[in-house]
Amino acid sequence: xxxxxxLGEYKEHVREALDNEFQRQAIDRFAQAYPVGRAKAFEGMxxxxxxxxxxxxxxxxxxxxxxxxxxxxREAEKAGIHVHLAKNAGEANEIIASIAKKTGSKKIVKSKSxxxxxxxLNHHLEGEGLEVTETDLxxxxxxxxxxxPSHMVMPAIHLSRDQVAGLFSQVTGKDQSNEIEKLVKVxxxxxxxxxxEADMGISGANFAIxxxxxxxxxxxxxxxxxxxxxxxxxxxxxxxDKLTPTLHDALRVLRALPRxxxxxxxxxxxxxxxxxxxxxxxxxxxxxMHIVFLDNGRTALAEDPEFRxxxxxxxxxxxxxxxxxxxxxxxxEYGHIYIGAIGLILTYFFHGRxxxxxxxxxxxxxxxxxAVCAAGIDLPSLIKRVYARILDETGHDIDSTLLSMVMRNRxxxxxxxxxxxxxxxxxxxxxxxxxxxxxxxxxxxxxAKQHAFRELPAVADKPFRDIFPKIQPKVENPxxxxxxxxGCAQDFLYPEQLEAMVHTFADRGVAVDFPLQQTCCGxxxxxxxxxxxxxxVAEQNIHAIDPAKYDYIICSCPSCASHLKQYPEIFGGGDxxxxxxxxxxxxxxxxxxxxxxxxEMSADDFEQGGPKATYHAPCHLCRGLNVHDAPREILxxxxxxYVPCKEEEVCxxxxxxxxxxxxxxxQQILTNKLDNIEATGAEVLVTDCPGCxxxxxxxxxxxxxxxxxxxxxxxxxxxxxx
Amino acid sequence: MSNTERIELFTxxxxxxxxxxxxxxxxxxxxxxxxxxxxxxxxxxxxxSGCGEPLSQKAEDLCEIKQDKVVAAxxxxxxxxxxxxxxxxKNGFVCKRDGLREHLAGIDxxxxxxxxxxxxxxxxxxxxxxxxxxxxxxxxEIHVAAVxxxxxxxxxxxxxxxxxxxxxxxxxxxxxxxxxxxxxDIERVLALGxxxxxxxHVLLLDEV
Ligand code: SF4
Ligand code: SF4
Numbered sequence: 001x002x003x004x005x006x007l008g009e010y011k012e013h014v015r016e017a018l019d020n021e022f023q024r025q026a027i028d029r030f031a032q033a034y035p036v037g038r039a040k041a042f043e044g045m046x047x048x049x050x051x052x053x054x055x056x057x058x059x060x061x062x063x064x065x066x067x068x069x070x071x072x073x074r075e076a077e078k079a080g081i082h083v084h085l086a087k088n089a090g091e092a093n094e095i096i097a098s099i100a101k102k103t104g105s106k107k108i109v110k111s112k113s114x115x116x117x118x119x120x121l122n123h124h125l126e127g128e129g130l131e132v133t134e135t136d137l138x139x140x141x142x143x144x145x146x147x148x149p150s151h152m153v154m155p156a157i158h159l160s161r162d163q164v165a166g167l168f169s170q171v172t173g174k175d176q177s178n179e180i181e182k183l184v185k186v187x188x189x190x191x192x193x194x195x196x197e198a199d200m201g202i203s204g205a206n207f208a209i210x211x212x213x214x215x216x217x218x219x220x221x222x223x224x225x226x227x228x229x230x231x232x233x234x235x236x237x238x239x240x241d242k243l244t245p246t247l248h249d250a251l252r253v254l255r256a257l258p259r260x261x262x263x264x265x266x267x268x269x270x271x272x273x274x275x276x277x278x279x280x281x282x283x284x285x286x287x288x289m290h291i292v293f294l295d296n297g298r299t300a301l302a303e304d305p306e307f308r309x310x311x312x313x314x315x316x317x318x319x320x321x322x323x324x325x326x327x328x329x330x331x332x333e334y335g336h337i338y339i340g341a342i343g344l345i346l347t348y349f350f351h352g353r354x355x356x357x358x359x360x361x362x363x364x365x366x367x368x369x370x371a372v373c374a375a376g377i378d379l380p381s382l383i384k385r386v387y388a389r390i391l392d393e394t395g396h397d398i399d400s401t402l403l404s405m406v407m408r409n410r411x412x413x414x415x416x417x418x419x420x421x422x423x424x425x426x427x428x429x430x431x432x433x434x435x436x437x438x439x440x441x442x443x444x445x446x447x448a449k450q451h452a453f454r455e456l457p458a459v460a461d462k463p464f465r466d467i468f469p470k471i472q473p474k475v476e477n478p479x480x481x482x483x484x485x486x487g488c489a490q491d492f493l494y495p496e497q498l499e500a501m502v503h504t505f506a507d508r509g510v511a512v513d514f515p516l517q518q519t520c521c522g523x524x525x526x527x528x529x530x531x532x533x534x535x536x537v538a539e540q541n542i543h544a545i546d547p548a549k550y551d552y553i554i555c556s557c558p559s560c561a562s563h564l565k566q567y568p569e570i571f572g573g574g575d576x577x578x579x580x581x582x583x584x585x586x587x588x589x590x591x592x593x594x595x596x597x598x599x600e601m602s603a604d605d606f607e608q609g610g611p612k613a614t615y616h617a618p619c620h621l622c623r624g625l626n627v628h629d630a631p632r633e634i635l636x637x638x639x640x641x642y643v644p645c646k647e648e649e650v651c652x653x654x655x656x657x658x659x660x661x662x663x664x665x666x667q668q669i670l671t672n673k674l675d676n677i678e679a680t681g682a683e684v685l686v687t688d689c690p691g692c693x694x695x696x697x698x699x700x701x702x703x704x705x706x707x708x709x710x711x712x713x714x715x716x717x718x719x720x721x722x
Numbered sequence: 723m724s725n726t727e728r729i730e731l732f733t734x735x736x737x738x739x740x741x742x743x744x745x746x747x748x749x750x751x752x753x754x755x756x757x758x759x760x761x762x763x764x765x766x767x768x769x770x771s772g773c774g775e776p777l778s779q780k781a782e783d784l785c786e787i788k789q790d791k792v793v794a795a796x797x798x799x800x801x802x803x804x805x806x807x808x809x810x811x812k813n814g815f816v817c818k819r820d821g822l823r824e825h826l827a828g829i830d831x832x833x834x835x836x837x838x839x840x841x842x843x844x845x846x847x848x849x850x851x852x853x854x855x856x857x858x859x860x861x862x863e864i865h866v867a868a869v870x871x872x873x874x875x876x877x878x879x880x881x882x883x884x885x886x887x888x889x890x891x892x893x894x895x896x897x898x899x900x901x902x903x904x905x906x907d908i909e910r911v912l913a914l915g916x917x918x919x920x921x922x923h924v925l926l927l928d929e930v
Contacts, residue, residue, distance in 0.1 A: 030910060079892045137916055138907035156907050164908050174776030184905060184913040185772035189781040191917065192772075192861075196784065196826045214889045222860055222903040222918030228895075229856045230826075247886055251878040265735060266843040266900045268918070271850075272885070275893025278853045280823055286893075 003355075010333075010358035011662070017329040018664055023150075023158040027327050028672075030157065032647070034321045037263025038372075050256055055376035057249050058312035061241075062302050065311075068210040068243040069293060075213035079275035082290040089119035089350075092294045096121065096202070096235055097128045099290055103233045105130070105199035109191075111217070111224035112136035113204025114152060114315055115237050115294055117337050118350055121202070133194045135223040137187050141167060150331030151339060152317035153261045158330050191223070201227035205238040206257070206315075207250040208291070214274040215291065216250050218257060220267045228273060232282035235290045236273075240298045241311040253314050253374075260374040261316040297349045306385060310349070312375035313342050319369035319379055324651045325362055328668045334362065341369035341379040348386045353393060360387045362662060364655035364669075365527060367623035381526075381566075388529035396530070403524070404533030410519040410540060414463075417492045421459045429458040435701045435709060437693075453667040454698030457493050464495035468514040471502055478511035480598070483550045485541075485564065485588070487557035488520050489690040497690060500717035501556050501591055508599055517544035521560035522570075524656055538570050539577060547583040552598070556591040556713050558689050559656070562624030564588045590621060592631040592688055592712055606639045606719045613640035613715065614682035616673070616696060617649040618689035631688055631712060639719045640684070646676040654695035670699045677707060688712045728841045728874045729926065735844030739901030740914065742923040745871075749802050752868045752925045756833050757809045759864065759923070760793055763830055770828035771863055771920055784827045791815045792829035794822055794862065796854035802930075806833070822857040832862030832919070835930065836869040836899075838884050842877040845900040846924060849888055856895065865919040867899065871926050 004010045017023070061068060073083040082099075086092035100108065108130055110116065122143065125132050134143040138156035142149060144167055149155030156164075165178040168186055176186060203224050207216035215236050217224045228234050244250055258264040279287035302308050320326045320340025335343030336355045344363060348356035360383060369379040391400070406413050429438050439455040464486055490498050502512055518541055525534040541564070545553055555561035567585045571578040595601050613635060621627050628649075636642045653659060653669030673696065677685050685700075685707050687693060697709035723731070733743045746752055773785035793810050795803055796819045803819055810817035815830070822829070834855060838847035846867045850856045859865050875881045888896045903918030914920050 026909065135917070136907070137905045141907070154907065154910065157910065159908070161909050161911075172776060172778040172781070174778070176776060180908045180911045181913055182775055183908060184916050186775045186777060188916055189772035189775065189777050189785065192826065192828075193778075193781040193784050209889075212886075212889055214894075220904050220906075221916045223916075225856060225860055225897065226917055229853060229860065247889065248879075248882060251882060251885075255878060262906075265738075266845055266898065268739070268900050268902065268904050270845075270898040270900075272889045272894070272896040274889055274891075274895075277851060277893045277895045280853050289893075 004358060007358050007361070013333050014329050014362070014662065015664060017333040018668060020158070020330065022160050023330045024328060026157055027330055031321065031327045034263065038260065038318070041259035041263045041265055050252070051374060051376045054253055054256060054314070054374060055312055057244075057252060058375055059309070061244050061249070062308055062311045064245070065240050065243055065299065065302050068245060069240060071210040072208055072213050072243060075210070076291060079213055080289070081213060081275055084290065084292045086292055086294050086296070088296050089294070092119045092237060092292050092296075093121050093124035095292050096237065097125055097130070099233065099235055100125070100128070100130055100200055103200065103288060105233055107194070107198045108132045108200045108202060109135050109194055109198040109227050109231060110202045111204070111219065111227040112139050112155070113202070113237055114338065115204050115239050116202065117149060118296065119237070119294065121237065133191070133198075135191050135194065135227060136219070136221060137184065140187065140191065144171065148332065148337055149339070151320055152315055158332070195226050195230050198231040200233040200235065201231040202235050202237065203227050205236050205242055207244055207253070208238050208242045209247055209250055210243055211246050212274055214247070214272050216254070217271045217273070218254065218267050219269050222269050225269055225271055228271070229279075230281070232279050233288045233290070235292060237292045237294060239294050241313070256374040257314055257316050260318045260372070301349055307349070307382060309377050310342065310345050310382060312377055314374055316374050318372045318374060322368040322372045324366060324368065324653065324669050325364055325665055328665050335359065341383065342377070344383050345379070345386055348390070353390055356386065357390050357394070360390065362665070364651060364653070364658045366619040366651035366655065368619070368651065371623045384526050384529060388531045391529040400528040400530055403528065404530040407520055407525060408533050408536045410517070413519065417459065417488065418463065421461065434706060435697050437697050437701070437709075439698070439701065453663070453702060454670065454695065455701040456698060457694050459492055460495050462495065464491045464498045465514065465516055467495055467499060471499060472514070473502065473506045473512060475509060475511040479509035480551045481511045481549070482513070482552045482554050483545045484512060484514045485518060485521070485545065485553050485555045485560060486514065487555065487560040487690065489694070490557055494690050494693065494711065497556060497711040497713050500711070501554070501713035503717045504595065504713055504720055505599060508601075510599070513550070515545045519544070521563045523559055523563040526563065527657055535570050538567050538581065542567065542577065542580045542584045545584065547580070547587045550587060552589050552594060553584070553587045554589055554591060554594050556688065556711065557691070558590050558618045558621035558625055559691055561588050561590050562620040565625065590625055590627055590688065592634050593627055595716065596630040596634040596637070601634065601637060603637045603639070605721060606637060606716070607721060608639040610639040610719055611641065611683040612643055612681065613684040613686050614643050614645040614677060614680040615648060616645065616652060616677070616685060616687040616692055618687060618692050619651050621688050622649045634716065635686055635712070638716045640686070640715065643680045643682050645680050647672070652692050652695045654691045656691060659695065666695075670695060674699050674703065674705070678705060682707060684715065685709045686712055686715050723841070723876045725871070728876055729871055731841040732839055732844055732874050732926070735842065736901070736924055737844070739844060741844065741901050742921065743926065744923065745926045747928050749868070749927065749930050750805070752927060753802070753806045753809060755925060756793060756806065756831055756866050757813055759866065760791055760810070760815055760831050761813055763791070763864070771915060792818060792825055793831045793833060794818045794829050794854070794858040795833040796820060796822070796852060796858045797834050820854045822854050822861065826861060829858070829862050831864045831866055832858030833866045834859060834868070836867050837873065837888065838881050839869045839874040840877060840881055840898065841874050843898070843900055845898040847881055847885065847888075848897045848899060850895045850897050851891065851893070859897070859899065860918045862919050863915070864921045864923065865899070865902070866923045866925060868925040868927055870930055871928060
């Protein structure tokens with residue numbers, strides 16, 4: 001849990017987590033198995049359609065949360081259920097403690113509930129002298145270790161069988177073997193005993209159906225059924241966001257929940273409970289049933305147009321399953337109580353700014369969580385917005401204020417980039433023979449240690465903007481007129497990539513322009529939470545490149561391209577800039593799609609019989625722009641023998657300024673990537689993004705690897721028939 | 723989706739979560755199946771799952787409660803229950819339809835008649851309003867769930883109407899049961915029977 005005081009301390013925790021070899025491997029194995037299981041579980045289903053339906057239905061419920069609560073309460077009271085509403089965590093805990101007191105309950109069994117984790121219910125009840133036992137195996141284990149869950153669905157994923165055996169030996173006072181099968185049996189008996197003695201059962205609720213005042217519980221172990229059957233009192237603690245109008249809504253979510261969580265079609269038990277059911281241990285033969293609804297900021301969140309979509313979350317945990325950062329550092333350093341992408345956001349709203357402010361920096365913006373979210377939540381951009389809010393509340397730090405000041409002034413910014421060439425002089429430039437790239441010979445002191453895992457590129461002698469006038473092709477009667485959006489990395493570090501691009505489609509009837517007033521796309525500013533400056537550079541770009549003049553705005557940096565595509569959101573439509581941003585974004589296309597789908601270049605355009613090449617799919621291309629086939633197709637047409645790479649669409653760990661802030665994590669993610677690349681046996685690694693080129697090339701150069709890293713434009717230009 | 727296709731899909735999905743699926747003509751054969759299964763079960767030991775492991779004193783005490791092989795069938799009609807009880811008696815098993823709280827250490831077989839089934843997920847739908855029904859399906863080592871083939875629906879939406887009726891009663895408690903109780907909480911290794919049954923058998927009956 002996040003009790004760190006500053007970023008330095010947080011990084012210290014992160015480093016420790018990175019050193020936890022067992023945890024990393026356990027999560028890593030799951031991360032590799034998960035996409036396969038998920039795809040199988042959804043086979044033959046219209047996943048996109050289902051997600052869109054869930055999102056729409058949840059949005060509707062969120063809008064009507066207050067009304068649904070009233071309806072639920074009415075129906076519930078008719079059935080004899082006691083309904084409570086808790087404003088915050090403390091209130092919820094007190095209500096539950098007082099129910100225990102009134103009913104004379106001393107021993108409590110609990111079935112897994114994230115909401116109870118949110119309120120830290122156990123601490124409170126134990127403080128009141130009550131005996132609380134978690135009955136979900138993973139929860140029980142971490143309860144005994146006095147830890148929080150490290151994953152929403154698999155709370156003890158970070159622990160080994162030996163650790164569990166040791167723990168069970170303590171509990172039973174007998175020596176336990178580390179056979180999982182046996183440990184599970186021991187837990188079964190030990191916990192059965194607790195069920196027998198319990199007075200009160202506490203559960204969460206995956207659904208609260210307003211129409212009939214029914215709650216739905218989804219579990220695999222069946223402990224929720226025992227918790228709601230044996231004790232004479234049942235208390236369900238449930239976030240207001242679980243309210244849903246009808247059974248149909250619940251069933252719809254249930255189609256996605258287990259599939260997205262673990263790749264199961266359905267969990268072993270789904271239980272629908274309405275009213276105080278038969279209970280032979282209770283006086284009168286009927287259970288006493290309470291439902292405590294927790295607000296804790298949800299009502300306010302529902303009214304926040306920017307953030308209300310986070311309440312769509314169905315707690316499947318998928319956003320953690322696919323997150324490359326979670327994969328490296330695990331739950332305790334990638335969340336406070338809620339973990340993964342959604343955790344970074346919810347922490348701010350449920351647990352406050354102090355718990356969230358360092359965590360929220362630790363997102364690399366790879367978009368993997370967004371692509372997998374069962375509720376269609378735009379997690380990466382909300383994470384950045386949380387960060388921006390925190391900055392607005394606490395003050396922007398000097399680095400980012402400075403950066404945004406510089407970036408808003410294109411001339412100053414570009415001037416600084418140009419002079420960087422001189423600034424790097426004392427450190428020297430070396431030619432990476434194998435890698436066909438220039439690197440800084442000696443890293444400046446401040447970078448030397450942490451960034452030694454990869455070589456860093458040197459600033460080019462001449463930026464592309466100075467080269468372009470000399471290479472601009474003359475085209476009579478062009479088929480297409482296009483503008484190049486260069487992006488800072490390519491303009492100033494890798495102008496050869498843009499040059500190659502121009503050469504690839506020269507003679508193909510394409511008139512090319514490079515409007516000089518263009519500046520940074522603004523993505524780094526978004527990453528740093530500088531929303532005002534982000535909008536200002538966007539304004540400069542939409543005015544620098546008039547969409548009316550061009551058929552396409554071609555971008556061979558997908559990070560820029562996907563950010564340019566988001567311009568309409570920045571302007572929010574409406575005024576003339578908003579309309580301009582719409583049209584601008586519409587024209588933006590990545591280089592592979594342009595060559596493959598628009599120009600329809602074919603194998604005839606290229607010399608065949610080239611070397612074996614593998615591919616790295618940049619996050620902002622495959623997920624940000626949803627482009628999957630075009631790069632592989634054009635690469636093969638370009639005469640290369642394409643060999644797929646394991647986890648080809650997983651992030652390389654670059655993430656722009658991210659790799660500067662969290663170099664250790666960046667390095668770990670990169671290591672996986674490089675291992676996978678080298679395992680393909682390819683001679684060339686091709687990718688579509690200058691950032692990925694920087695990261696992967698730098699890493700391979702450091703390893704002294706023979707695999708050459710090239711941008712897509714370069715490899716195609718080289719094999720183009722003249 | 724035709725009847726046959728639904729049966730096939732149900733069988734495939736249920737077996738995928740390690741349920742045993744059998745097609746039988748009627749309740750009579752189902753009764754025989756339960757009795758045979760109980761007879762074959764751990765012929766030489768009465769120990770309930772977990773009791774052979776090193777336990778704390780308290781948990782071990784619970785193990786000592788169990789003495790006989792027990793079959794529980796809380797929701798059968800009187801006629802079907804009598805037939806089962808008779809067959810159990812002949813084999814020396816205890817047959818019960820209520821009072822299951824006295825058997826919290828565990829019983830051998832819980833036998834229930836279900837109200838519906840979902841092909842796409844391989845689940846059975848069970849009205850569990852009665853505490854005895856809930857216990858029979860939770861404290862048993864093996865849960866045998868009988869359901870008629872004509873009540874198998876293709877998917878959730880197919881059972882929606884029936885489910886809506888079941889949950890509209892006040893009070894009500896309804897379950898979708900899919901395979902045996904399971905966990906993967908330790909090193910993501912799948913283990914069956916963590917709290918509930920170690921096995922689920924689904925008997926698809928032509929008629930009851
Ligand atoms: S964008 Fe990537 S790094 Fe950020 S939370 Fe999502 S999956 Fe994790
Ligand atoms: S944010 Fe999306 S992916 Fe993450 S837990 Fe919630 S629903 Fe699942």
